[in-house]
Amino acid sequence: MLSFITDIQHYWDGAILNQAILRETDLSGASLKGAGLMIAKLSGAILWQTDLTQADLGGANLFQGDLSHATLVEADLSRALLGGANLTQANLSRANLWDADLSRANLRQADLTEASLRGADLSRAVLQGAVLSRAKLSSAILNGANLRSAKLDGANLTQCDLSSANLREANFSGADLTGAILNRAILTGTILPATHAPSAVPHA
Template sequence: MHNERIKSTIDRLSQDNEQIFAALAAGQSGSYADLYQVDLSGRNLPQVDLRQATLIRANLSQTDFAGANFAQADLRGASLDRSKLKDANLTGACLARVDLSGADLTGADLTDAKLQGVRYDRHTTFPDNFNYKSSGAIGPGARLNGAQLNTANLRYIDLQDASLLGAYLGGADLTGANLQGARLSQSDLRRAFLTGVCLRNAGLNAANLAGADLRAADLTDIEFDRLESIAGADFSHVRGLTDEMRSRLLNYPPSELETYNSFTRNTTGASLEI
């Protein structure tokens, strides 16, 4: 009964961020509470109890959650960037599509936590011995072979040296992303937005670039023996494309070179002309 009373108290305050913070900071339990889209950013809430709470799309950026209990909490789409989660309990928590850029998870318990689509960067600190690169999370060095990332919002994501062999990235927005050294062989990049992307030293053998927007991309030292398709791809203003590489691309069949990009309305052949 006591837990149910606390739960009801927090839920009734669910539209008032200040009252929610005050209640939690005073030691009231937020377990089972419905805190959909709550904004607790920049707060200090160490040791807070949010077991099995609903925190979908919550703004928890830059908040101190050291030692907090998020066991089995639903955090889908939440922002936890630059948050302090040292020694936090995240067992069984759903972290799908959560932003953990710059977060400190030193000593956190991530047993059975679901990390598919989590964003991390080179400033994120994971617990020792936690294999985050193979967890389904997205960031530098991630192993995402065959990952289903169609239409994903990956703008400015850091995927340097990531393995994306055979990954499905059709329609994904990778504008300004860092894919330096990434392995993208046999990946599906049809109609992907690759504007300004860094693909230095990336491997693209047998990748499908049909309809991709590669305007102003950095293609320095990319590796490709043969692309599955470039029909409708727009290479306008790309950097690092050697004369030999350009010549190879211009030798693709006219049926591909004469295809218009549905977004830029430019043909592949015209985009490759200097």
């Protein structure tokens, strides 16, 4: 079955694969633009450099999947399970990740420009060097996340939980941190919006 999928993987644009069982399947480099993958079972799947532009992955299980260097521009990942997934350098600009589980996911240097992450769980996720410019992160959970050198300029972080997060040298210029929780956050070298005075004490 795996060899069959590999042979046809470049011709899946717009395919309807809702609730499909694709656990640990290798779809590296496949083109799945606009594909329907709602509630699909993709845990452990390899989606390295896969093009999932505008794909519908709402509620899909991508637990510990490899989506490094994948293109997920304007994809719907609302309520998707991405715990422990590898999204290194993935392009998630303008993607919908509302209420998604991204706990312990690796999003190092990922592009999340203008992405919607309202209520998403990013606890202990690695977002070092990630771009979250103008992202919507209201009520998101970033407890213990690594956001070192991340760009969050103009982001909406209202009621966001950033407790114990590593925010060293992160850029929050123009961001809205109203009601954000910054207890025990590391703020060394962090660029904060001029109107925000955090209650957290910067760590040395």
